Amino acid sequence: MTDASTVTHAVRDFYRDMPFNYYSDAGLAADSVARNPIADYPDLDALLEEDEIETVLELGCGAGWASNSMAKHYGKSVTAVDFTAAALARARDVSGRLGTTDQVRFVESDLFEFQSPDSFDLVVSVGVLHHTRDCRAAFAHAAQFVAPGGFLFVGLYHLFGRRPFLELFQGIHAREGEEAAFERFRSCASTLSDETHQRSWFRDQVLHPHETQHTLAEVWNWLDEEGLSLVSTSINQYQDVDDRPALEELEKRCEAISWQRNRDENSYYPGFFTILAQRDEA
Incomplete structure (x- = not known):
C-alpha cells in the first residue's frame, strides 16, 4: 500500500476487528500487566525507575499494557493515544482493575492528528510507527513531544531480521492456508497462552495489511535530524553504542x-528492534 488514506483506513479497519495484544478477558490482561512486561526492555525499565521521569506519552497504546504498566509499576503520569475504540475500551477496563485511572489519560486520536501543548519526559511508541502511512513522518511527530533532556523509546520491525520471519509464515499461509500458519505460529510463540491473545499476535505479525521495515543505520540518521542521541539499542543487547560503524x-x-531461530529452532523471532534516545538539554 502507498496511498496515505488507503493505508490509514486499512490499518484502522484491521484493528477494529481485533486489536493487537488483546486477551479474551480483561482480567487476563490485567494479570499480564501485573507481571510487569516492561521488564522485557531492560533499558526502558531502568529509565522508568528514575525519579526524573514523571510524564510519559505513549503513541499507539493499543490495549494499554505499556501505559498501564508504566503507571502501575513506576508511578508515572501517562497520556496514552490510540485510534482504535475497542482497544481503548479494554485499556480503560484494565486500568480500572489495576487502580491506575488517576494516572493514565487515554485519548482516542490518529497519531498524526494528536497535539499537546506540553512536552514529556519520555515518549514511547512500540511496534506502531511501521504500521503508519509514513514511518519517518510518524517518527518526527513522536520526537517533537520529547522535552529538553527527555527520552524517546521506539520499537520497529527490523529490515534484516524481519525478512526470514515473513518469508516463512507468509509462505505457509500461501501454500497451506491461514490456520496452518497460525498453528506454526502458536508452536513457536508458546508463551502466549490465551488463544485470543495468540490470534491477536498472529494477525498483527503475519496478516497485517501494511508494514515497513527499517534499520538501525536508518533510524540513527533520523535521530541526528531530530536532535536526539542514541543511548541504547536491542541490536547489541543494550551495550555501548559508541562504535557506530560496528x-x-x-x-x-x-x-x-x-x-x-525461526526455521531451524522453531522459536519466536519476529525481527524487531528497539532504540532509546535522549534529547540534549538545550
Whole structure:
C-alpha cells in the first residue's frame, strides 16, 4: 500500500476487528500487566525507575499494557493515544482493575492528528510507527513531544531480521492456508497462552495489511535530524553504542539469526528492534 488514506483506513479497519495484544478477558490482561512486561526492555525499565521521569506519552497504546504498566509499576503520569475504540475500551477496563485511572489519560486520536501543548519526559511508541502511512513522518511527530533532556523509546520491525520471519509464515499461509500458519505460529510463540491473545499476535505479525521495515543505520540518521542521541539499542543487547560503524555492521547479522531461530529452532523471532534516545538539554 502507498496511498496515505488507503493505508490509514486499512490499518484502522484491521484493528477494529481485533486489536493487537488483546486477551479474551480483561482480567487476563490485567494479570499480564501485573507481571510487569516492561521488564522485557531492560533499558526502558531502568529509565522508568528514575525519579526524573514523571510524564510519559505513549503513541499507539493499543490495549494499554505499556501505559498501564508504566503507571502501575513506576508511578508515572501517562497520556496514552490510540485510534482504535475497542482497544481503548479494554485499556480503560484494565486500568480500572489495576487502580491506575488517576494516572493514565487515554485519548482516542490518529497519531498524526494528536497535539499537546506540553512536552514529556519520555515518549514511547512500540511496534506502531511501521504500521503508519509514513514511518519517518510518524517518527518526527513522536520526537517533537520529547522535552529538553527527555527520552524517546521506539520499537520497529527490523529490515534484516524481519525478512526470514515473513518469508516463512507468509509462505505457509500461501501454500497451506491461514490456520496452518497460525498453528506454526502458536508452536513457536508458546508463551502466549490465551488463544485470543495468540490470534491477536498472529494477525498483527503475519496478516497485517501494511508494514515497513527499517534499520538501525536508518533510524540513527533520523535521530541526528531530530536532535536526539542514541543511548541504547536491542541490536547489541543494550551495550555501548559508541562504535557506530560496528553496530551498523552487526545488525546485518540479524538475518542469519532470524533464519536459525525461526526455521531451524522453531522459536519466536519476529525481527524487531528497539532504540532509546535522549534529547540534549538545550
